[in-house]
Amino acid sequence: MIPIDPPAMTVKDTLTAACRRLQDPVLKKRLLAREADLSAAEKKYTYFAEQDRLYALAIYERDAEKKTPDRDGVHLKTLYSAGLVGRRDGRRKYDELKARAPFGRCLLCGNSEIGSLDHHLPKEALPLYAICPVNLVPACGKCNQMKGDRIGITAGQRTLHPYYDRPGETGRYLVADITGWPVQFHIQALPNWDAELRARVEYHFDTFQLADRYAEFSVSVVTADQWLHRQIRSEGGIPALTDHLYEAAKQHARTHGPNAWDTALRYGLASSDWYLHHGVDEAP
Numbered sequence: 237m238i239p240i241d242p243p244a245m246t247v248k249d250t251l252t253a254a255c256r257r258l259q260d261p262v263l264k265k266r267l268l269a270r271e272a273d274l275s276a277a278e279k280k281y282t283y284f285a286e287q288d289r290l291y292a293l294a295i296y297e298r299d300a301e302k303k304t305p306d307r308d309g310v311h312l313k314t315l316y317s318a319g320l321v322g323r324r325d326g327r328r329k330y331d332e333l334k335a336r337a338p339f340g341r342c343l344l345c346g347n348s349e350i351g352s353l354d355h356h357l358p359k360e361a362l363p364l365y366a367i368c369p370v371n372l373v374p375a376c377g378k379c380n381q382m383k384g385d386r387i388g389i390t391a392g393q394r395t396l397h398p399y400y401d402r403p404g405e406t407g408r409y410l411v412a413d414i415t416g417w418p419v420q421f422h423i424q425a426l427p428n429w430d431a432e433l434r435a436r437v438e439y440h441f442d443t444f445q446l447a448d449r450y451a452e453f454s455v456s457v458v459t460a461d462q463w464l465h466r467q468i469r470s471e472g473g474i475p476a477l478t479d480h481l482y483e484a485a486k487q488h489a490r491t492h493g494p495n496a497w498d499t500a501l502r503y504g505l506a507s508s509d510w511y512l513h514h515g516v517d518e519a520p
């Protein structure tokens with residue numbers, strides 16, 4: 237997960253843009269009239285997310301929606317797909333939100349090209365947040381598809397929200413163990429995590445099948461660097477290669493964050509006796 241600040245764009249911005257080229261004047265008026273509602277919902281979302289209580293809000297809103305469906309629910313969902321994704325003015329806002337992902341990387345897996353925006357709280361169950369920018373997260377097609385329409389059966393069974401969750405604030409939690417190929421990625425809980433955060437980080441890791449995907453991503457990075465690594469080792473020995481690998485890891489952490497998969501990979505290589513002595517000569 238790549239953490240970034242929530243967007244400054246508001247639901248008023250997306251609503252206005254998505255409605256601008258709406259042909260049906262009656263529907264347009266009706267949807268624009270929802271601005272106050274949507275802004276209030278956005279405020280609530282932000283408040284609960286900042287208090288780490290978004291799950292409670294989601295469950296509450298989902299049950300309320302089941303009992304009394306939003307009269308514009310269908311229109312709000314369509315406003316996302318047709319107005320925000322499909323029409324020019326809306327699309328500009330959509331692209332702006334997508335472009336916030338550093339290096340164009342999916343915020344959920346930290347690799348892969350951004351395909352679309354993922355609704356953190358699913359629009360099917362919660363149409364009120366269908367076009368709410370703080371609920372829209374740049375993601376790759378694969379992550380978006382793997383996440384699906386779930387809210388979470390329990391508070392711990394939820395994927396992380398890149399705008400609000402900060403599991404890596406106090407250190408590195410994504411670890412790559414390298415005692416042979418393929419690389420084994422896993423989560424190492426940090427001391428300040430509570431049980432729920434621990435469960436969520438694991439859940440996020442499993443939902444997006446990150447152990448397998450990261451191992452797969454690693455192959456090309458390792459392959460590209462091995463020749464250089466062999467050169468460094470033949471000239472300066474193991475200590476020189478160790479230094480080089482730690483330096484590369486630190487540099488990568490500064491650019492992509494301490495818990496990006498390729499930062500973890502580089503720390504893993506630097507601390508792997510197996511890699512330094514044997515792995516550097518073996519194709520992954």
Ligand SMILES: [Zn+2]
Pocket residue numbers: 342343344345346347348375376377378379380
């Ligand atoms: Zn992804």
